[in-house]
Amino acid sequence: MSILSSSGQAPVIGSLRLCFYGAGSMAEAVVRGLINQELAEPSRIAMFNRSNAERLAELQSKYNVRVSSAPEDQLGMLRDADVIFLTMKPKDAAEALRKLGSIVRPNQVLVSVVAGLSLHTMELLLGQKMPIVRTMPNTSSTIGLGATGVSFSAACTESHRQIALTMFEAFGLTTVVEEAMLDAVTGLSGSGPAYIYYMMEAMMRAGEELGLSASASRDLTIQTVLGAAHMVKSTGETPADLRRKVTSPNGTTQAAIETMNQHEFTEGVIRAIKRASERAAEMGAEIERSALP
Ligand SMILES: NC(=O)C1=CN([C@@H]2O[C@H](COP(=O)(O)OP(=O)(O)OC[C@H]3O[C@@H](n4cnc5c(N)ncnc54)[C@H](OP(=O)(O)O)[C@@H]3O)[C@@H](O)[C@H]2O)C=CC1
Numbered sequence: 001m002s003i004l005s006s007s008g009q010a011p012v013i014g015s016l017r018l019c020f021y022g023a024g025s026m027a028e029a030v031v032r033g034l035i036n037q038e039l040a041e042p043s044r045i046a047m048f049n050r051s052n053a054e055r056l057a058e059l060q061s062k063y064n065v066r067v068s069s070a071p072e073d074q075l076g077m078l079r080d081a082d083v084i085f086l087t088m089k090p091k092d093a094a095e096a097l098r099k100l101g102s103i104v105r106p107n108q109v110l111v112s113v114v115a116g117l118s119l120h121t122m123e124l125l126l127g128q129k130m131p132i133v134r135t136m137p138n139t140s141s142t143i144g145l146g147a148t149g150v151s152f153s154a155a156c157t158e159s160h161r162q163i164a165l166t167m168f169e170a171f172g173l174t175t176v177v178e179e180a181m182l183d184a185v186t187g188l189s190g191s192g193p194a195y196i197y198y199m200m201e202a203m204m205r206a207g208e209e210l211g212l213s214a215s216a217s218r219d220l221t222i223q224t225v226l227g228a229a230h231m232v233k234s235t236g237e238t239p240a241d242l243r244r245k246v247t248s249p250n251g252t253t254q255a256a257i258e259t260m261n262q263h264e265f266t267e268g269v270i271r272a273i274k275r276a277s278e279r280a281a282e283m284g285a286e287i288e289r290s291a292l293p
């Protein structure tokens, strides 16, 4: 079916055929989110990768989606799709986009999750302008708690925008941003889950070094992170105000924060996020260079 209904309204997402070009962590996070939210029928989702047949079998058995290792089937999956998701690593994207250039039809939409890869570079590699949605989601989409930044190419209609927003909003928060801001989104929330996991690893290790069992340390860490995020969201107070309420004068928290400050905690986190954002831009520039004649 066409991506546009005759009324010009976005069709129900469930009626669209989706193809995931790349079948790794991010593709799975989106697929699982779409299926869990009952936005897409597994039979309308096709996935393929480069060579890992075991991974395709795993996805097929977990989600009942269509998979194939046969190049002619994969070509058919791409041709038949209303929405093609580009879900591979940046280093593999240029080759895939060049191939897609001779396959895509005008009424298809391309949704990219590739860090750093700009709309302009995608158009260069495709050799044509088509509706492209550039996104930066994160893996928490898997459980409906994703945070996604989105930008649209000039060829996107209101219908294309609604389709993309409906999908990404179904499994988390979605923010439309100027394309130039997507590298910042990448540094903050695209990579962000890893920073929190890293902090949790350190907290769990500390708990164990202090003598707690591994399971007690894990449970207490998880609940602390969960509770803190919910406190910021539900009270509407700033993290700084909430932190002050935990910090008794000359108490334990003050001792901990002073120690963190000696290790430049805040500056380190800010530097890390800026570096991630810069790295996204570098990766995008590398792909753009390979796209130029
Ligand atoms: N992981 C994350 O938290 C996030 C990732 N992203 C972005 O998502 C994209 C994918 O990342 P991620 O899912 O982590 O990566 P993975 O390594 O988990 O998956 C990459 C997938 O792409 C496939 N692939 C590579 N080349 C080709 C090809 N030529 N044809 C078909 N399939 C191919 C791989 O197949 P095979 O295994 O067979 O080689 C694999 O299935 C990246 O561009 C990243 O920037 C964005 C936000 C968050």
Ligand SMILES: O=C(O)[C@@H]1CCC=N1
Binding pocket: 115, 186, 190, 191
């Ligand atoms: O590490 C990466 O490059 C990808 C992009 C955002 C999260 N993971």
